[in-house]
Amino acid sequence: MCGIVAYIGNRPVVDILTDGLRRLEYRGYDSAGVALVGKNSLRLLRSVGKVKNLVDKINKDWPDHASICGAGIAHTRWATHGAPVEKNAHPHTDEKKNFAVVHNGIIENYAPLRENLIKKGHVFTSETDTEVIPHLIEECFEGDFIKAVTAALKQLDGTFGITVISPLFPDTMIVARRGSPIVIGVCENEAIVASDVSAIIAYTKQVIYLNDNDIAVVKADSIDLRNIDNVPVSREISHINWDTGAAEKGGYEHFMLKEIFEQPQAVANTLRGRLDENDATAVLNGLNLTPREIASVSRITIAACGTSLNAGMLGDYLFEDLADLPTEYEQAAEFRYRNPIIQPGSLIIAISQSGETADTLAAVREAKNKGASVVAICNVVGSTIARESGAGIYLHAGPEIGVASTKAFSCQVAALLMMALKFGRARRLSRQEGLDIIHELKRLPELIQEVLKTSRHIEKVAKKYSRAENFFFIGRGYMYPAALEGALKLKEISYVHAEGYHAAELKHGPIALLEEKVPVLALANDIPGKDKIIGNIQECRARKSPVIAISTTGDGEIKNHANDVIEVPRASIFLTPVLSVIAMQLLSYYVAKERGCSIDQPRNLAKSVTVE
Ligand code: F6R
Numbered sequence: 370m371c372g373i374v375a376y377i378g379n380r381p382v383v384d385i386l387t388d389g390l391r392r393l394e395y396r397g398y399d400s401a402g403v404a405l406v407g408k409n410s411l412r413l414l415r416s417v418g419k420v421k422n423l424v425d426k427i428n429k430d431w432p433d434h435a436s437i438c439g440a441g442i443a444h445t446r447w448a449t450h451g452a453p454v455e456k457n458a459h460p461h462t463d464e465k466k467n468f469a470v471v472h473n474g475i476i477e478n479y480a481p482l483r484e485n486l487i488k489k490g491h492v493f494t495s496e497t498d499t500e501v502i503p504h505l506i507e508e509c510f511e512g513d514f515i516k517a518v519t520a521a522l523k524q525l526d527g528t529f530g531i532t533v534i535s536p537l538f539p540d541t542m543i544v545a546r547r548g549s550p551i552v553i554g555v556c557e558n559e560a561i562v563a564s565d566v567s568a569i570i571a572y573t574k575q576v577i578y579l580n581d582n583d584i585a586v587v588k589a590d591s592i593d594l595r596n597i598d599n600v601p602v603s604r605e606i607s608h609i610n611w612d613t614g615a616a617e618k619g620g621y622e623h624f625m626l627k628e629i630f631e632q633p634q635a636v637a638n639t640l641r642g643r644l645d646e647n648d649a650t651a652v653l654n655g656l657n658l659t660p661r662e663i664a665s666v667s668r669i670t671i672a673a674c675g676t677s678l679n680a681g682m683l684g685d686y687l688f689e690d691l692a693d694l695p696t697e698y699e700q701a702a703e704f705r706y707r708n709p710i711i712q713p714g715s716l717i718i719a720i721s722q723s724g725e726t727a728d729t730l731a732a733v734r735e736a737k738n739k740g741a742s743v744v745a746i747c748n749v750v751g752s753t754i755a756r757e758s759g760a761g762i763y764l765h766a767g768p769e770i771g772v773a774s775t776k777a778f779s780c781q782v783a784a785l786l787m788m789a790l791k792f793g794r795a796r797r798l799s800r801q802e803g804l805d806i807i808h809e810l811k812r813l814p815e816l817i818q819e820v821l822k823t824s825r826h827i828e829k830v831a832k833k834y835s836r837a838e839n840f841f842f843i844g845r846g847y848m849y850p851a852a853l854e855g856a857l858k859l860k861e862i863s864y865v866h867a868e869g870y871h872a873a874e875l876k877h878g879p880i881a882l883l884e885e886k887v888p889v890l891a892l893a894n895d896i897p898g899k900d901k902i903i904g905n906i907q908e909c910r911a912r913k914s915p916v917i918a919i920s921t922t923g924d925g926e927i928k929n930h931a932n933d934v935i936e937v938p939r940a941s942i943f944l945t946p947v948l949s950v951i952a953m954q955l956l957s958y959y960v961a962k963e964r965g966c967s968i969d970q971p972r973n974l975a976k977s978v979t980v981e
Contacts, residue, residue: 371459371473372398372445373551374568375532377542378559378589383427383434385561386443389568390420395617397768398445399453399750403427404460404469404534405441411466411536415458420445440542442532444471448750449765450479451496461500463507464492468517468535470506472499473564474528474549475765477642482524502531514538515586518545522584522597527642530564530579542587545597546579553577553585553592555606560587566609567617574609623968625771625862629954630821632776633814635766639780640810643787649803650794651787656744657760663795666742667714669696672704672732674978676774676857677720680781682850683946684718687785690943691793691806701728705735717743718788719761722769722777724752726978733757746784748777762788771969773862775954778854779817779947786810786943809941819922819938820951827952830917830933831959837888840865841879841914842953843872844892845902851946852892855953862971863961872905883912890956891931892949895921896942906930917956919949 374389376382386403401423402415414430416422427434444459451457460469476482479498482505487493491504505521518533528548535541544551544562554561554569554576563569566576577592579585583602586593594602621627628635645652658666669688671681681698688696699709701719711717717736721729724747733754736743745758748766755761764780786806794803834840840859844852849871856869870879872891883889889909893902906916907930918931921939928934935956937948961968 371447371564372568373442373471373473373530373532373562373564374444375440375442375471375534375542375544375562376559377440377540377587378556379438380559381435382437382439382441383431385572386441387420387424387427388571389561389563390423390443390445392568392571392617393445393563393565394420395770397770398447400446400455400458401444402446402458402460403441403443404462405437405439406469406534406536406539407437407439408539409536411462411469413460413462413469415455415460417453417455417458439539440534442469442471442534442542447768449475449763450498453750457495457497459499461495461497461503463503465507467510467537468503468506468533470499470503470531470533472502473530474547475638475641476501476525476529477527478525498527502529503533506533514541515543515584518543519584519597519599522547532562540588544579544585544587546583547581551579553579553587555592558589560589560592562587565619570609575606576609577604577606580604622962623771623958625773625775625958625968628769628771628775629951629958631767632779632951633817633821635764635776636779636783636817637814638765638767639783640787640813641765644807644810646804646807648794649800649807651791653762653787653791655761655763656788658742658744660795663792665714666694666716666792668712669694669716669718670709671696671698671718671720672701672729672736673698673720674701674726674728676778676854677722677726677729677781679850679854679857680778680785681718681720682853683782683847684720684785684789686847687789687943688792691789691798692796694792694796699732701726701732704732709735709739711736711739711741715741717741718746719743719754719758720746720781721752721754722748722764722774722781724749724754726754728978730754730757746781748780772971772974773858773957778950782944782947783810783813806943809944812940813944813947816938816940816944816948817951820948823936823952824955827935827955828959830935831956832963833933834888834915834917835960835963837886838865839882839887840867841875841883841887841889842867842869842892843875843889843902843905845872845898847896847942847946848892848894848898848949851949851953852890854950855890855957858954858957859960861974862957862968863964863966864972865960865964872902875905876908880908880912883909883914885913885915888915888917890917890919890953893918893920893927893931894937894945894949895924895939896945903927903930919952
């Protein structure tokens with residue numbers, strides 16, 4: 370995820386900026402850059418890869434850097450618009466080099482803005498959405514820095530956390546936010562700004578968090594806050610009492626927990642700008658498929674591994690239910706060793722958080738060799754699978770650092786539902802059915818928040834069952850892939866043997882294993898199939914297995930059947946699996962914590978599996 374650091378004051382600015390960038394490295398990034406302003410001069414350096422590459426470049430090109438004080442901005446970029454190459458790294462400037470900008474977030478209307486600015490003579494040098502910002506500021510500039518930035522920001526749709534510097538105003542930095550966090554560290558005769566407190570707390574623990582649409586005019590000796598309508602606002606100074614290690618994790622004990630709690634925002638990022646209420650469909654330009662091509666797809670195969678495969682299984686249900694399309698899911702590792710039947714009209718969907726998983730990549734290559742259309746659903750922009758597929762949907766979930774995949778799953782399902790909606794609308798869904806799905810998707814971040822609010826209760830349930838050595842997770846229909854994902858989460862981080870099973874299959878063998886020491890987690894949400902799962906719960910209780918049920922808030926009936934109940938909000942059948950999986954992510958996390966496991970780096974596991 371992109372990171373911002375900016376400084377103004379009398380200390381050597383380059384050291385402070387590069388130190389800040391190093392502290393943001395944990396967020397994941399693919400390129401970095403820095404810009405400094407002196408009176409009427411702007412220096413800019415960018416490089417691909419690690420911050421170390423940028424530092425090497427600074428040492429070579431700016432041998433005097435240790436003596437430069439004043440204002441500077443720096444950035445680590447995690448590519449969204451445009452490949453991870455030097456010209457796309459931040460900072461970006463206008464062609465006169467009057468304004469330099471670092472930006473986190475996504476400018477949704479950048480394409481028409483860019484087109485308009487090009488018509489007015491502006492020359493663009495990158496593929497980024499960000500570059501419109503300095504050009505717009507320049508276009509609005511009539512001698513007043515703040516007015517120009519404010520006027521430019523008013524034209525932006527989407528999200529931003531930005532810092533702007535100008536050689537015309539070397540004693541001023543302008544900082545603003547809408548949707549992407551920005552924090553200002555309050556120090557004496559200097560100020561440090563960052564997208565994340567971890568880059569600040571080595572300098573000060575007194576910080577101001579900007580609210581949406583706040584603009585701060587930051588000088589070494591003053592911080593002046595206003596809103597986008599130029600009305601002065603005041604924000605509290607907060608005291609941070611985390612140490613540096615905790616700050617990287619946003620105050621959470623583990624990356625996994627941080628990423629679980631990031632899900633409302635991550636899903637909102639996946640959905641942003643992609644839901645079109647006018648046509649009651651999803652806007653997924655990256656698929657590169659015309660409506661005619663969509664209508665001519667006759668069969669879908671979804672290939673993926675692990676958690677991504679579990680999301681893919683849900684995709685199977687979604688495409689069949691919403692688009693009437695024969696769909697199958699396939700372990701990517703099997704795909705190329707079978708004889709995958711590719712016919713005209715076959716579409717392969719490869720799902721991979723990292724975009725580097727060897728088996729999924731091999732499936733993409735096999736499918737392409739056989740002449741199939743391939744689209745990828747990836748999180749990491751510019752990853753091999755995304756590049757080789759040539760078409761797809763990026764999740765924009767931000768980097769996933771904990772080895773156990775959490776937020777990627779929810780975002781993958783959101784992306785699959787949007788894709789199924791688009792295909793469904795092109796084939797059979799009515800406008801009203803399309804709108805219903807859009808409205809439900811829009812509520813998803815809020816519904817996830819409701820699940821997260823129950824974490825204390827889930828922690829108690831986890832503690833109660835944390836000594837069990839064997840677990841079953843059971844579900845039916847849409848909740849079957851959710852059961853598989855719940856079991857995968859528990860086994861990988863807590864080393865408890867957990868099996869995900871179709872509830873109806875239990876009695877075809879595994880029921881022999883049930884006894885009082887083997888708890889069963891049953892997905893008993895109030896959606897079609899609930900009555901049958903209650904029957905399966907009875908079967909488990911009759912074998913003395915304690916049952917934890919995940920049910921729908923307010924559904925009192927389940928309490929009569931289960932030993933413990935975890936409730937998730939009522940939602941449609943399409944999104945109930947996501948809410949239940951999030952509850953199980955929390956359950957697994959707290960079981961692992963209780964057992965003293967290495968949660969972010971479980972034994973034997975790698976974040977990206979690049980071997981077969
Ligand atoms: C489970 C997990 C793995 C990955 C799998 C695929 O928590 O992290 O099962 O889901 O290795 O990885 P990607 O999605 O990067 O292809």
